[in-house]
Amino acid sequence: MEQQSSGPNPLCEVGKTHSRDRHRMRPLDGYPGVWVCTKHDLFATVVEKETAESIDRGDAFPMHDGSEGVASRHGDERPNGIVIYYRAAGS
Numbered sequence: 001m002e003q004q005s006s007g008p009n010p011l012c013e014v015g016k017t018h019s020r021d022r023h024r025m026r027p028l029d030g031y032p033g034v035w036v037c038t039k040h041d042l043f044a045t046v047v048e049k050e051t052a053e054s055i056d057r058g059d060a061f062p063m064h065d066g067s068e069g070v071a072s073r074h075g076d077e078r079p080n081g082i083v084i085y086y087r088a089a090g091s
């Protein structure tokens with residue numbers, strides 16, 4: 001078995017705000033702990049609570065592949081932290 005992202009796949013952030021477009025994100029191949037929605041070019045990962053509290057929407061957020069990203073909203077609480085959504089900078 002390949003390594004899985006921790007916990008259930010989170011709802012896509014877009015789906016959270018548009019109840020008619022609810023869908024879940026999928027684990028991103030090659031990046032354990034990262035989820036992706038290819039439809040919305042959105043990513044999510046779990047960060048520690050203290051880290052999450054220091055991140056606001058629009059803040060710079062380093063991406064899983066080292067490129068520049070921008071933090072979006074916070075998602076569900078998980079046993080090991082909080083889901084945070086992010087997308088590539090400039091998209």
Ligand SMILES: [Zn+2]
Pocket residue numbers: 012013014015023037038039040042
């Ligand atoms: Zn989506």
